[in-house]
Amino acid sequence: MNHIASASDQVRSLILEALGRLVADSLIPAEPLPDFTVEIPADHAHGDFAANIAMVCARPLRMPPRKIAELIQSALILDDSPFDKVEIAGPGFMNFYLGQRWYGDVVRSVIAEKEMYGKTDSGAGKRVLVEFVSANPTGPMHVGNARGGAIGDCLASVLQAAGYQAEREFYINDAGNQIEKFGKSLSLRYQQICSEAGQAVCKAAADTEQVCKMIYGEDGKSGEFPMPEDVYLGQDIIAHAKNFYDLHGDEFLNAPDEERRKALVAFALPKNIQGLEDDLAQYRIRYDTWFPESRLHADGSVQKIIQQLKDSGYTYESDGALWFKAQELGADKDFVIVRSNGIPTYVVPDIAYHYNKLVTRGFDRAIDILGADHHGYVPRLKAALTALGVDASRLTVVLMQMVAVMRDGKPVKQSKRSGKALTLVTLLEDIPVDAARFFFNLREANSHFEFDLDLAVEKSSSNPVYYVQYAHARICSLIKNLADGGVTVPPADRAALQLLDTTAERVLIRQLAMLPAEIDAAANQLDPSRLTKYSVDLAACFHKFYDACKVRDAESEQLRDARLMLCEATRQVLGNVLTMLKVTAPEKM
């Protein structure tokens, strides 16, 4: 039950009814009315809902706003409404104040609806595919993937809570140039290991890890084991080569280049993909689908898309390559889809992939979580979909700004190529999953994010996740204490709940009431960080209530029971939100 939305709707209809009476009594002229807003004022001294009807009517009615407000007020009938009173304030705002019954109803709803409380059906069962992380399987995941993971996973949860049929998907780039590069890198490392110098290292080193370190050297490419420019240098590549060597010895050393690379990729790639799956599982992310790019090549989708693009008339040949007229469809410039060497560029599988999502599999919407460095590519992808006759607005790309990793107050360079970037796994060795997920979801995707390593490693109370978890643990402990004394949470009782009338109690209840509206807002704006912020606010409301109101030693048993119900409702809501964020809700800390 969304008590906020329903109260807000009632403000609107009460005003419209009042205006109708005023017109009927000829107290105001029958003019068409402009739109007006009903909002929740920042300061609750200004009521629980404020309407600007009088101000927006000033011009068409040619009357001062406060005068209009007074007329409307005199015509309002508040009986049977959730409101106690209406006041006129400031330049002509009409401030509506909720009555005690409304507050009690919120608590009753939460307790009755339990883990269902907060869910809405705004999504009307529409099928949405959320694709996120989709990290390159040629190496480990980095900090940016950690952010994308937290955002994408929570967004999917939020959409589900808002009544969408949301699925999570990981797109595996297991084809194309980067796989070539992967093979080349593995092959070179394998050859190095087979070499005399490599064998010497293997004998001298105690284990594979040490072999990797020694071969990697200072920067991964110099010293005894030089590497060219266009390869992956990370130690994980060396480890794969070494493991492959341990299995096969040098039997592939003199094999044709192509064959050696193929064997190495076939050996290493599945391991990497499994690694991604394991690491993400540790990060509490489980995908509905792992979709391999190679499938689109194998089933002819890529070739078919090229033909369809040609048929659309939006292609032309130039310099022996096939170009797509993206500019005519809103993108910044045209781009190549098939190189002069006959190999399609990376965008083609991408187009085929999104076509697969929206047409072949028939999702109503596709949402991609991408790093901001891909922003230039989005209009191109959309242009291609448009050419294919797909409504491009069904694809929404949520861009996340880069994560700036800070150590000792200075930015840490994230070099992907040298393999020295901070990995998700390393990160999770230092900070708990709860903290990482919460932290990466604290800011909206579009905000530039500063990740302070020293702070994250600290595990200190400055991390807001503890603040929220503490509120939950505090309630659990409180309820347990009372239960030990024979006092259990009573069945929702309307009369008792009327007693919750102090500021702290009412503020807390209003915050409980906000959950469904927050979920809808987060789903509409594709911004799951709203829920994280909501949980912090809710925890703050509870801590204040806890400080201001005694439960066990309340003035009366009835009040004690009412407060106990409020605690239970708060525990429920905190739990519901933390579940969505996949952060644990501890019973004690």
Added chain:
RNA sequence: GCGCCUUUAACUCAGCUGGAUAGAGUAACUGCCUUCUAAGCAGUAAGCCAAAGGUUCGAAUCCUUUAAGGCGCGCCA
């Protein structure tokens, strides 16, 4: 050169479709545990909302210009 993003307190950031005296958390300083978890609460101090114009009853929010920073602009992915 062109495009996208950002600029709010000492630091990290909120501020919903324009609304009433600009918010939180850190850090600083003051108080509050013989009573339900002090990982908490209350308070003090801290701001020319990057700058300048414009739109209107009303602007941190919308428009234009400027400045600073980040990221893109390949027959790489």
